[in-house]
Amino acid sequence: MTKNVFVIGLNDMNAERLTRLRGVEDVVFHPLLTPAQVSETQDFDIPAMLAEAEGVLDSFDGSIDAIVGYIDFPVSTMLPLLCKKYGTKNASLESLLKCEHKFWSRKVMSEVIPEHIPKFTAFDPFDDNALAKIGEADLRFPFFVKPIKSSGSRLGFRIDSPEDFDYATEKLRAEIRSIGEPFDYVLSQAEMPDDIRAVEGHYCMAEQVIGGRQCTVEGYVYNGEVVPYGTVDSIRYPQVLSFFYYLYPSTLPKRVQDIMNDITRTIMTHIGYDNAGFNIEYYWDEVSNKIWLLEINTRIAQSHCDLFEMVDGVSHQQVTIDLGLGRRPDMPQGEGPQNVAGEFFYRVFFNDATVSRVPSKAEIAVAAEQVDGTRISSYVAKNSLLSELPEQDAYSFAVASVWMGASKQSKLLWNYEQVMKKLNYEFTDIVE
Structure with a gap:
């Protein structure tokens, strides 16, 4: 029997990923609200977006079997409201806010893991x-x-x-x-x-201020069972706060990852979060052997989807879809074609600038062909201002992302250099 899954903010890239998941032969994916409404803007009229989404769902002639998303605010905070109204699986609004409201989250953490928070x-x-x-x-x-x-x-x-x-x-x-x-x-x-x-x-x-080697533990809760399933390293550019690349699987010692997994189970159980995916960002201070919990995100990390697919054989959107349908996630390990995978962020460290040149689609295709399996997303258009880019950190602008895999980390870095030699961005009116 066909299952109808509504995906908030579904774009072409993720629609393609969803078709490669396990057990979706009988699933039809429906877009609910557009990327322009929920992720390509800084104007979030949540009551209006909820009303529009409810209008689509109310007029749908069929079963509503799951409502899911893979984007941070406002999508993550809208999901519990929609899922409660339409009777689909998701975490409660209160348990989600105990993660997303940073002060409430720290207060809850202080009750059970005070030694791991600043x-x-x-x-x-x-x-x-x-x-x-x-x-x-x-x-x-x-x-x-x-x-x-x-x-x-x-x-x-x-x-x-x-x-x-x-x-x-x-x-x-x-x-x-x-x-x-x-x-x-x-x-x-x-x-x-x-x-x-x-x-x-x-x-x-x-x-x-806390610090050390940063990573993200991806996990889910299914009927009260907290399951961490993979750890991704977050590696920054030297001397700045901006991310250079994400690396999967993590290179942290197993004993450190095991402790992080134990902390994860403790805090997510205490919060009462259930039937949804999440990820938790940690630091390991290698000198003091101290583990710090940075923050909890109430969704899978979209940036990590291709990394899991390259290494484990399937995007961890598997977790989101299975949980939305009330199923235990069918998430494999080590069944992909690569041993390691990364997402690299090509950044410029300006206060602002005008983009005077971007690579053509043909140039991007040639760059990607340097290494099999590489995917490149360019985020800027010619004559646009960097300051117009949404969701940027305070110190740089991410101009493009490059996803790729390799047999080992050193080869991955070498591959990235070969790809970037083929991409040419230029800027004018630079504000240092």
């Missing part, structure tokens, strides 16, 4: 006395600030001085309400403790 406090960026109040919470320079509802690495800043804080505050005041106001709507739909409700969507977090 000092933290919430603050209002529109409060002129915010810096003094952060000091009263026993946070000293350096510390890190980010929105209470972060999206990617957007509006995250390392603060080493009052001048850094003033710069970050200026940026936060200018841009944070684009996420804060729609997030407030989501918060209004949830049952929350009074002390958490007082920390509104435009608030920010200040946290002790």
